[in-house]
Amino acid sequence: MAVQISPSILSADFARLADEAARVEGVADWLHVDVMDYHFVPNLTLGLPVVEALLKATSTPIDCHLMIDDPDRWAPGYAEAGAASVTIHAEAAKAAVRTLRTIRAAGARAGLALNPATAVDGYEDLLPEIDMLLVMTVEPGFGGQRFLDMVLPKVSRARSLIDKHGGQVWLQVDGGVSDETIERCAEAGADVFVAGNAVYGADDPAAAVRALRALAENA
Numbered sequence: 001m002a003v004q005i006s007p008s009i010l011s012a013d014f015a016r017l018a019d020e021a022a023r024v025e026g027v028a029d030w031l032h033v034d035v036m037d038y039h040f041v042p043n044l045t046l047g048l049p050v051v052e053a054l055l056k057a058t059s060t061p062i063d064c065h066l067m068i069d070d071p072d073r074w075a076p077g078y079a080e081a082g083a084a085s086v087t088i089h090a091e092a093a094k095a096a097v098r099t100l101r102t103i104r105a106a107g108a109r110a111g112l113a114l115n116p117a118t119a120v121d122g123y124e125d126l127l128p129e130i131d132m133l134l135v136m137t138v139e140p141g142f143g144g145q146r147f148l149d150m151v152l153p154k155v156s157r158a159r160s161l162i163d164k165h166g167g168q169v170w171l172q173v174d175g176g177v178s179d180e181t182i183e184r185c186a187e188a189g190a191d192v193f194v195a196g197n198a199v200y201g202a203d204d205p206a207a208a209v210r211a212l213r214a215l216a217e218n219a
C-alpha cells in the first residue's frame with residue numbers, strides 16, 4: 001500500500017481551522033481530527049459540529065480519531081456526517097463489532113485504535129471488521145509528545161497479523177511521528193502516518209508533509 005500522510009489539526013490553530021486545513025490541501029492524503037472528551041483522555045478538543053464545519057471547508061478526506069467514552073453511541077454520527085474514516089478505541093468500545101459495522105454501513109472506513117499498553121494479539125479476530133488499525137505511539141490525549149520506541153515491536157506484530165489475514169487493513173501510527181521517527185515506523189510496517197507537531201509546527205506544513213512522505217517511501 002502506498003504511503004499516506006494524515007496531518008493532525010490538534011497542532012493547528014483552532015481559531016483558524018479552515019485556513020489550517022487549506023495549508024495541506026492537495027498535498028496530504030487525509031486530515032486527522034482528534035476528538036477528545038475529558039473522560040477517555042484528560043483533554044477536550046472538538047466534536048461533531050466542528051467536524052461538520054470542517055467537512056464543508058476542505059476537500060481533504062477527514063480521518064476522525066475518537067478518544068471518547070462510549071464510542072458505540074457517538075461514532076456512527078461522524079460516519080453519517082461524511083467523515084471518510086472513523087476510528088474508535090478498543091479500550092472504550094463495549095460493542096466494537098456492531099459499531100465498526102455501523103461505521104462501514106454509513107460509508108466510512110472503520111478503524112480500531114490501540115493504546116500503547118494494549119496488545120494487538122487480543123484483537124486479531126476483529127481484523128475482518130476493520131479497514132485500519134491505529135497503533136498509538138504515545139499515550140493518547142496530547143500532541144507534541146515524545147515517540148514511544150517500545151511500541152515498535154507491536155507495529156511489526158500488527159503488520160504480521162494483517163499480512164496473515166490478506167493485507168487489506170491499513171496500519172496507522174499516531175504520536176510523535178516526525179522526520180526522526182517516521183522511517184522506523186515504515187520499516188516496522190506502518191503505511192498511514194499521522195503527524196501533528198511535525199506538520200503544523202513547521203513553517204511550511206505542505207513541505208513538511210512532502211518531506212515525511214519521502215522519508216517513509218524510502219525507508
Ligand SMILES: O=C(CO)[C@@H](O)[C@H](O)COP(=O)(O)O
Pocket residue numbers: 008010011032034065067138139140141142143144145174175176177194195196197198
Ligand atoms: O491522537 C493524538 C494524540 O492523542 C495525535 O493525533 C496527536 O495529535 C499527534 O500529534 P503529534 O504527536 O504528531 O504532535
Ligand SMILES: [Fe+2]
Pocket residue numbers: 008032033034065174194
Ligand atoms: Fe490522533
